[in-house]
Amino acid sequence: MGEQAFRAHQVMKWIHQQGVTDFDQMTNLSKLLRARLKELAKVELPEVVQELDSADGTRKWLIRMIGGSCIETVFIPVEGRGTLCVSSQIGCSLDCSFCATGKQGFNRDLTTAEIVAQLWLALKSFGSFEPKATRAVTNVVLMGMGEPLLNFDNVVDAVNLMMDDHAYGLSKRRVTLSTSGVVPELDRLARFTDVSLAISLHAPNDALRDQLVPLNKKYPIARLLESTRNYLKQLPDNHRRATIEYTLIEGINDQPEHARELAILLSDVPCKINLIPFNPFAGVGYQKVSEVNLRRFQKILLEAGYTVTVRTTRGDDIAAACGQLAGAVNDRTRRSERYQALSGSIS
Numbered sequence: 001m002g003e004q005a006f007r008a009h010q011v012m013k014w015i016h017q018q019g020v021t022d023f024d025q026m027t028n029l030s031k032l033l034r035a036r037l038k039e040l041a042k043v044e045l046p047e048v049v050q051e052l053d054s055a056d057g058t059r060k061w062l063i064r065m066i067g068g069s070c071i072e073t074v075f076i077p078v079e080g081r082g083t084l085c086v087s088s089q090i091g092c093s094l095d096c097s098f099c100a101t102g103k104q105g106f107n108r109d110l111t112t113a114e115i116v117a118q119l120w121l122a123l124k125s126f127g128s129f130e131p132k133a134t135r136a137v138t139n140v141v142l143m144g145m146g147e148p149l150l151n152f153d154n155v156v157d158a159v160n161l162m163m164d165d166h167a168y169g170l171s172k173r174r175v176t177l178s179t180s181g182v183v184p185e186l187d188r189l190a191r192f193t194d195v196s197l198a199i200s201l202h203a204p205n206d207a208l209r210d211q212l213v214p215l216n217k218k219y220p221i222a223r224l225l226e227s228t229r230n231y232l233k234q235l236p237d238n239h240r241r242a243t244i245e246y247t248l249i250e251g252i253n254d255q256p257e258h259a260r261e262l263a264i265l266l267s268d269v270p271c272k273i274n275l276i277p278f279n280p281f282a283g284v285g286y287q288k289v290s291e292v293n294l295r296r297f298q299k300i301l302l303e304a305g306y307t308v309t310v311r312t313t314r315g316d317d318i319a320a321a322c323g324q325l326a327g328a329v330n331d332r333t334r335r336s337e338r339y340q341a342l343s344g345s346i347s
């Protein structure tokens, strides 16, 4: 608009730090500039259709996007931290065999605004924009609906805004992108952002991973881990580790030999391991890992020297746990051209 750069920072602070969506209230801008902004732009929020609170403090929002489909966003409080689990697409095209989102099919990518709006709406809902309020959300994970790397440009812009000091100012260690392994996009990610990374591995060998994550047939484990190592190497702070996510499914990938194979596989990947007990949903043939198998699996990895955390199941009374997010997806058949190209070679 030919304005000085600091004007953009002023507008960003109004919207993302103070929660103001009306240009008229942006009082440090001239009346003329406010009028021009009103002519050219609007700050529009998607509609919150439902807000649900779990007995354990988890909160879930069902949010309707333009076009009518809904996505879900989940807030999970854990001792002094508040993690917001954000969606990147309406549905998901990758059809992992254990994931409710995948079973819903794919509708469309979310825009940058729709991704950032999830954080804005959560902060608003907790009163975090009020003067002197503490920020309810300290961490963001892109682990909601969708595969973030298949919506590359919008996701990169959104996470960069979340980490920008003129906007939400979240630490780059506290914003995490989770991917099932879209290797070509992961290969170029470091050129655009230094967000933290989580890899959805779930299996220690290709034969098993092919069954759980169909994308593995196109980008097998060795390529995925190589790409992960390269991403970490390119980060400005070279001590960052990736999180390896491993969803434990009873009798499928939870045996001691899987843990031992995983320990060898990850030996040259700077990482910590997050074990996720599988969360069942209607119509899925898998079962949750038993406590005995979970602890046995964890022990083998701990003894091999890994940092291993177990993700406790949160919010399952409101279907907000990992893999239970399904939203309400219209028009499942309209897949992106990019994915049509991809799925052609997977199946």
Ligand code: SAH
Pocket: 092, 098, 099, 100, 142, 143, 144, 145, 146, 147, 148, 178, 179, 180, 199, 200, 245, 246, 247, 276, 277, 278, 279, 280, 322, 323, 324
């Ligand atoms: N598409 C991205 C991010 C969303 S899924 C990805 O796959 O990484 C976020 C995490 O939840 C992933 O690790 C995914 O594998 C896991 N997940 C999916 N369904 C699950 C289920 N039913 N139980 C437990 N974890 C699940």
Ligand code: SF4
Pocket: 092, 093, 094, 095, 096, 099, 100, 101, 102, 103, 144, 145, 146, 147, 180, 200
């Ligand atoms: Fe998509 Fe991730 Fe679910 Fe796989 S696990 S279907 S990539 S959302």
